[in-house]
Amino acid sequence: KAGVTQTPRYLIKTRGQQVTLSCSPISGHRSVSWYQQTPGQGLQFLFEYFSETQRNKGNFPGRFSGRQFSNSRSEMNVSTLELGDSALYLCASSLSFPRSPQAFFGQGTRLTVV
């Protein structure tokens, strides 16, 4: 059974640019959540999608957005990148996260903004 796939794994962008990250959940999973991990702020919830609908959103500026497609694949977009957006972005897949017993995390996309 394939795991959660995040692409790309590494990304270097310049301030002011925008970036799109992709997450393919485990087959049959309909919920995808996104988290940002930084040394200073730790793991912070960005948003969660279920059946193409955003159910929850964390405390991030509007520059951070996402969407989910009918095949449950999800993308997140960050516009007008800032140095502070440098982080490891993780997505989690579950049948209906987090109320399912278990969620599976992808390997993450490490974004560096210069």
Place this chain on the structure above:
Amino acid sequence: ELKVEQNPLFLSMQEGKNYTIYCNYSTTSDRLYWYRQDPGKSLESLFVLLSNGAVKQEGRLMASLDTKARLSTLHITAAVHDLSATYFCASLSFGNEKLTFGTGTRLTIIP
């Protein structure tokens, strides 16, 4: 707003010793998760604790949940080097679909 606190932040222990990581959360929680993260890697799910008094064990790790005290513990028995990693607890509050993570405990096992 739900807050989750872990302690200690850093833990260096010798192989063969026992120790406990503590996870306190500020409001009533629906469930409690423990994850492991190796350097540069993703999060690996260890335990999901669903009810008061729940205890789960896997190898040298045992997790428990006391919802009245709003406390979960991760106990390490006879530590081995392979357990070196960062451990996170995360809580889910009622009526909320997002996990709130603790700060993490960086565990280093010294031979």
